[in-house]
Amino acid sequence: MAGLREVSRSAHSLSLSQILRLGQSCWACQRRSSSTETKPDQAALGVVTHSSFDIPQLTPEQKATFRPWKRAADRKFNLPSSRYQYHPPKYNRGPLHPIQSPMSSDPIARDFVPGPFNLPRLKQTYQSTVAPDLMTLAYNHVPPGTKNKEPPADRLRGWDGSSPYHENRQKRGPRGAPVLPIRERNITFRNIPEIKEITVSAYVPEALKNDDHLVVARTVVLNLTGAMPEITRTRKSVVQWGIVSGRPAGVKATIYGNAAYEFLDRCTQLVFPRIKDWKGIKATTGDSSGNLSWGLNPEDVALFPEVEASYSVFPAKMIPGVKIFVKTTATSDRQARLLLQAMGIPFYGEIRN
Incomplete structure (x- = not known):
């Protein structure tokens, strides 16, 4: 602080002419130290100042002395095995374990599935046309602020209380089934029904006596x-x-x-139109949970292009019939039937919801 006071006192003691002369001398020094020529900025011009070509080439002596295998052999202590742990763990031991399974999108993951490599035509139709139509068809307007309805009654049967042992006993299960069927939910933009998976199965009882029938059935389902x-x-x-x-x-x-959409597209466009006197799929099919199924005879299976391309490879009498199960995200057979009808699958007969 004392030094600052002395500087301020000396500045007050100077006259105006002395201060002007001191400023001109400082400006002259600044002008002499600066340059009037502007140097172009190399980075602004996009010029790369450093390149890999500037690195000097290795000499023959350096190449001869470069022996990494000898360096690894001379190492006294081995590197920890965790550095080479490229494979994911076989079992997931919880979120607190130090070794975690990678995401399914990681190529080293055990459940990694490459793709998708294409966008099926039927899936494009579903995204652009079928999904909006289903949501509009099953739209149920609920004004904002509407109070929720009363909770539904319990569907499980209780005990009549005729015995003292009925107290605190669990309720009885439904009649005719071990579990209750799921309730149908209203279709909104959050739960529009879509195809989840398709299972193709073939039952070949002749395989109990001749294994060739099983080999042919496995090849047909694979194709x-x-x-x-x-x-x-x-x-x-x-x-x-x-x-x-x-x-x-x-x-x-x-x-x-995508494989499920492509298979269903082949059924609706290439197989079903070629079946003679084919009425469609029975409307009574379904398990009351949004899953539908139908069957195809051996003659119908032979109409698939994958089987036609190599028809001579399969013995004609050994081609099996197949059962096709379509699993959807719908919560009732009615919603699943609407989805498949929009995709080109006809139904006939009495409709059972």
Whole structure:
């Protein structure tokens, strides 16, 4: 602080002419230290100042002395194995474990599926036309501020209380089924029904006596779906039919995503129109949960282009019939039927919702 006071006192003691002369001398010094020529900015001109070509080439002596294998052999201690842990863990041991499974989008993940490589035509139609039409068709306007309805009554049956043991006992299950069917939910922009997966299965009882039937059925299902089929086995033994439990007697394959849309597109555009006197699919099909199914005879299976292209490879008498299960995100058979009708699948007969 004392130094600042002395500087201020000395500045007050100077006259105006002395201050002007001091300023001119400082300005002259500044002009002499500056340059009148402007140097172009290399970065602004896009000129790369450093390049990999500026790195000097290795000499033959340096190349001869570069031996990484010898350096690894001379290493006294091995590197930790965690540095080479490129494969994801086989089991997920919880969110607090130090080793976590990568995301399914990571190529090293165990559940990684490459793709999608294309956008099926039927899926484009669903996104542009079918989904908006379904939402408009099943629209249920609820004004803002509407109070929620009373909660639905309990669908499980209670006990009549005729015995003291009925107290605090769990309610009885539904009649005719071990579990309650799901309730139909209103279609909104959040839950528009769509295809989730398609399962193609073939039951070949002749495979119990001749394994060639199972090989042909597996090849046919593989050509239809593009997925490796899984061999199914019989559950019970039937002496009259010669069926033994635990024996391989069928195959099945499940496809998802774009593959499911492509398979359904082939059915509606290439197979169904060529079936003679084909009425459609029975409207009574369904499991009351939004899943529909239908079957195809061996003659109908031969109409698929994948089977026609190599028809001579399969023995004609060994081509099996298949059962097709379409699993949707709908909550009732009515919604699933609306979805498949919009995609070109006809239904006939009595409708059961």
